[in-house]
Amino acid sequence: MNVTLLFTALVGAILVLLLLVRQLRTKSWLEKGIITEDSFSTLAPKRVGLFVFLGVVTSLFLLFMIIYNERAEFPDWRPIADSRLLWFNTALLVIGSAALQLARNAAGHGRLSGIRINLTAAGVFTIAFLVGQIYAWNQLTAAGHFMATNPADAFFYLLTGLHGVHLLGGLFVWAKATTNAWQKPDPEDVSQAAGLHLSVQLCSVYWHYLLLLWLVLFYMFTST
Amino acid sequence: MAYVALADRDHEQHLHHPQSWITRWVFCQDHKVIAIQYSITAIAVGVVAMLLSSMFRMQLGFPDSFDLVTPDKYYQYVTMHGMIMVIYLLTALFLGGFGNYLIPLQLGARDMVFPFLNMLSYWVYLVSVLILMASFFIPGGPTGAGWTLYPPQAISAGTPGVNGGILLMLLSLAVFIVAFTMGGLNYVTTVLQARCRGMTFMRMPLSVWGIFVATVLGLLAFPALLVAAIMMLLDNLIGTSFFMPEMLTMGGQGEHNGGSPVLFQHLFWFFGHPEVYIVALPAFGMVSDVLSTHARKNIFGYRMMVWAIVAIGGLSFVVWAHHMYVSGMNPYFGFFFATTTLIIAVPTALKVYNWVLTLWRGDIQLTVPMLFAIGFIFTFTHGGLTGLFLGNVTVDLPLSDTYFVIGHFHMVMGVSPVLVLFAAIYHWYPKITGRMFSDTLGKWHFWCTLLGTYTVYLPMHYLGILGVPRRYWSYGSDFIPDSAQSLNSAITVAAIFVAASQLFFFINMIWSLRNGEKSGPNPWNATTLEWQTPNTPAVHGNWGDKLPEVHRWAYDYSVPGEARDFVPQTEPPHEGVVSGRDHGVEH
Numbered sequence: 001m002n003v004t005l006l007f008t009a010l011v012g013a014i015l016v017l018l019l020l021v022r023q024l025r026t027k028s029w030l031e032k033g034i035i036t037e038d039s040f041s042t043l044a045p046k047r048v049g050l051f052v053f054l055g056v057v058t059s060l061f062l063l064f065m066i067i068y069n070e071r072a073e074f075p076d077w078r079p080i081a082d083s084r085l086l087w088f089n090t091a092l093l094v095i096g097s098a099a100l101q102l103a104r105n106a107a108g109h110g111r112l113s114g115i116r117i118n119l120t121a122a123g124v125f126t127i128a129f130l131v132g133q134i135y136a137w138n139q140l141t142a143a144g145h146f147m148a149t150n151p152a153d154a155f156f157y158l159l160t161g162l163h164g165v166h167l168l169g170g171l172f173v174w175a176k177a178t179t180n181a182w183q184k185p186d187p188e189d190v191s192q193a194a195g196l197h198l199s200v201q202l203c204s205v206y207w208h209y210l211l212l213l214w215l216v217l218f219y220m221f222t223s224t
Numbered sequence: 225m226a227y228v229a230l231a232d233r234d235h236e237q238h239l240h241h242p243q244s245w246i247t248r249w250v251f252c253q254d255h256k257v258i259a260i261q262y263s264i265t266a267i268a269v270g271v272v273a274m275l276l277s278s279m280f281r282m283q284l285g286f287p288d289s290f291d292l293v294t295p296d297k298y299y300q301y302v303t304m305h306g307m308i309m310v311i312y313l314l315t316a317l318f319l320g321g322f323g324n325y326l327i328p329l330q331l332g333a334r335d336m337v338f339p340f341l342n343m344l345s346y347w348v349y350l351v352s353v354l355i356l357m358a359s360f361f362i363p364g365g366p367t368g369a370g371w372t373l374y375p376p377q378a379i380s381a382g383t384p385g386v387n388g389g390i391l392l393m394l395l396s397l398a399v400f401i402v403a404f405t406m407g408g409l410n411y412v413t414t415v416l417q418a419r420c421r422g423m424t425f426m427r428m429p430l431s432v433w434g435i436f437v438a439t440v441l442g443l444l445a446f447p448a449l450l451v452a453a454i455m456m457l458l459d460n461l462i463g464t465s466f467f468m469p470e471m472l473t474m475g476g477q478g479e480h481n482g483g484s485p486v487l488f489q490h491l492f493w494f495f496g497h498p499e500v501y502i503v504a505l506p507a508f509g510m511v512s513d514v515l516s517t518h519a520r521k522n523i524f525g526y527r528m529m530v531w532a533i534v535a536i537g538g539l540s541f542v543v544w545a546h547h548m549y550v551s552g553m554n555p556y557f558g559f560f561f562a563t564t565t566l567i568i569a570v571p572t573a574l575k576v577y578n579w580v581l582t583l584w585r586g587d588i589q590l591t592v593p594m595l596f597a598i599g600f601i602f603t604f605t606h607g608g609l610t611g612l613f614l615g616n617v618t619v620d621l622p623l624s625d626t627y628f629v630i631g632h633f634h635m636v637m638g639v640s641p642v643l644v645l646f647a648a649i650y651h652w653y654p655k656i657t658g659r660m661f662s663d664t665l666g667k668w669h670f671w672c673t674l675l676g677t678y679t680v681y682l683p684m685h686y687l688g689i690l691g692v693p694r695r696y697w698s699y700g701s702d703f704i705p706d707s708a709q710s711l712n713s714a715i716t717v718a719a720i721f722v723a724a725s726q727l728f729f730f731i732n733m734i735w736s737l738r739n740g741e742k743s744g745p746n747p748w749n750a751t752t753l754e755w756q757t758p759n760t761p762a763v764h765g766n767w768g769d770k771l772p773e774v775h776r777w778a779y780d781y782s783v784p785g786e787a788r789d790f791v792p793q794t795e796p797p798h799e800g801v802v803s804g805r806d807h808g809v810e811h
């Protein structure tokens with residue numbers, strides 16, 4: 001029920017935000033001439049696009065969480081017994097996310113070597129996390145927990161899978177950013193460095209978000 | 225942070241310039257071409273859905289006369305008709321078609337902010353359509369589960385298409401949602417980021433407002449359908465029991481246990497109800513623009529209209545269970561959902577009043593788009609009023625699953641949005657093609673469609689009150705009275721008449737492409753930006769060297785003291801008028 005409220009809050013917040021935008025209270029029929037006072041338009045479209053996308057992903061996972069919590073209250077629910085590997089995987093993702101934060105800081109100071117090393121490390125740890133998740137799947141199947149065995153197993157495979165798919169999408173963007181970072185910089189081209197900085201920044205936002213999402217999922221898996 | 229600031233301020237859009245025929249017309253990143261691709265695909269698949277409806281109407285009107293429509297085929301046709309019309313035609317045409325065409329042009333942008341993603345959105349949409357259409361050609365055919373795809377029946381033996389059709393349907397929906405998300409990200413970000421200088425939120429035409437809020441709804445609601453589709457796919461393919469309860473089949477226990485079919489209904493309608501408004505809000509917006517332009521009067525209560533769009537969008541997320549009164553729920557829930565449902569009538573009725581007041585003492589031009597727009601006010605009011613019956617739990621129970629429901633939702637979200645689509649196509653046709661359409665054919669099309677659809681759906685309400693249930697292949701001779709069967713036959717004749725009269729539209733559109741009179745840039749003397757482009761049809765990049773600048777709101781029609789009865793948004797104020805906010809006088 002709490003998660004249901006959370007979802008309603010999300011939708012409500014977005015719409016209230018829309019209504020609170022000061023411009024919605026203006027009497028545009030009385031205004032003549034050029035008016036510029038846009039709060040959004042100074043941001044890069046990619047940045048706005050990412051936040052809109054995160055809204056969609058939040059909606060998707062919140063709905064899954066609502067169903068998960070409802071279903072977990074039934075008596076036939078058999079939660080995941082062994083979560084040691086998941087703790088290890090979580091550590092990998094935390095390191096990946098932290099490395100991206102370091103890359104972002106390095107970009108803020110214009111240190112290219114810092115971007116390169118931390119960005120690469122972030123990807124490596126993220127890939128290690130994904131491999132660890134697949135390993136966790138193998139452990140589960142070896143213990144006789146298949147997808148159709150119990151709803152708890154079904155949800156585990158489904159949600160970790162979906163989370164992994166989102167990380168894979170992130171890795172696609174990360175691969176492009178990393179390739180750019182390792183290219184020889186052109187001191188003449190300012191937009192190249194700015195573009196790289198923006199992608200590192202947006203990657204870090206996305207990674208922190210997916211880390212947070214994973215922590216919530218992890219808590220759900222172990223607490224029910 | 226210096227770098228980021230630079231990237232953030234870098235608003236010079238890097239336009240992709242088409243090099244060859246393929247990149248100009250096929251894999252094109254221009255929003256106008258993508259809009260046309262979306263529209264043609266959606267209309268083509270809509271024609272398939274319309275033909276399906278003619279087929280099953282023949283069976284209903286004249287049972288035992290056609291061997292072609294067996295019970296299995298009947299269910300498959302009904303299912304495909306519903307799903308195609310709601311998702312693959314209406315959603316795709318309003319948002320993929322008109323969203324793509326109008327957002328950049330009405331906001332004074334050169335293109336969408338992510339043109340490549342936009343192109344990808346269309347091609348992924350096309351894939352989803354092809355997957356859906358493929359289900360007609362596989363053994364067992366498409367699914368016949370009804371467009372709501374309720375489990376357990378949707379994936380249980382005995383339902384048509386249970387072997388492959390349902391899989392393709394769910395897969396196609398999932399692919400469609402991916403396509404929509406790519407498009408939707410674009411529409412929202414473009415509205416937020418790419419408005420030209422002077423285009424404040426409250427200067428945006430209502431078309432853009434409707435499309436914008438509908439897209440936000442879609443981005444939040446489609447995930448529910450995705451969740452439902454993925455979970456049902458797993459139930460079907462791997463044998464999980466998300467939705468499938470323990471069942472006895474053929475005397476033995478089935479493979480599932482413990483799933484909840486009602487959970488699917490919650491997910492489906494959590495998407496399904498906002499979906500109504502995903503279709504309706506763009507229609508509300510576009511019809512406002514058409515009414516205002518052809519009545520030569522500013523839209524009545526612009527600010528209220530915007531707020532109503534946002535309020536309807538918010539409320540649409542808390543009414544979904546009114547589709548589930550008969551599924552069994554706590555009476556307090558029923559009370560809650562009935563109340564929210566009736567509350568949503570307030571902003572909706574407000575919009576209807578404002579449309580009528582826009583017409584009041586206007587200089588009404590009865591052009592073809594205007595006829596369709598006025599027709600919409602009738603059909604929408606009609607469909608909205610029957611919604612009040614169905615929104616009340618006690619009235620809904622006896623009417624549930626009867627033809628009253630069919631009549632209601634076809635009036636409110638079938639005929640009404642389609643009338644707006646026709647209004648919009650006729651209204652923007654001169655801008656899209658540079659030619660005028662034939663007025664005579666357009667008027668024939670309007671009257672046949674309006675009177676024909678009324679002849680189809682009005683009697684359905686009566687049938688529903690009689691108690692004639694929906695989703696029956698044939699009623700036999702004793703189940704419903706002869707008079708009801710005669711009415712059913714009459715409905716079928718009218719339905720086929722409406723379907724045939726769409727030929728007026730197609731002939732008109734195709735014939736006028738070559739033979740229509742040249743329209744010039746602004747044949748309706750409209751104020752909004754898309755009519756002020758330097759070229760008609762607008763070329764790649766839309767605006768030539770210089771982006772437009774906006775000096776006023778979108779509805780300066782018949783302004784006292786002006787030489788013409790419209791003032792384009794790009795026209796600067798007269799000398800002596802103080803620019804800016806709060807200098808005007810309330811009038």
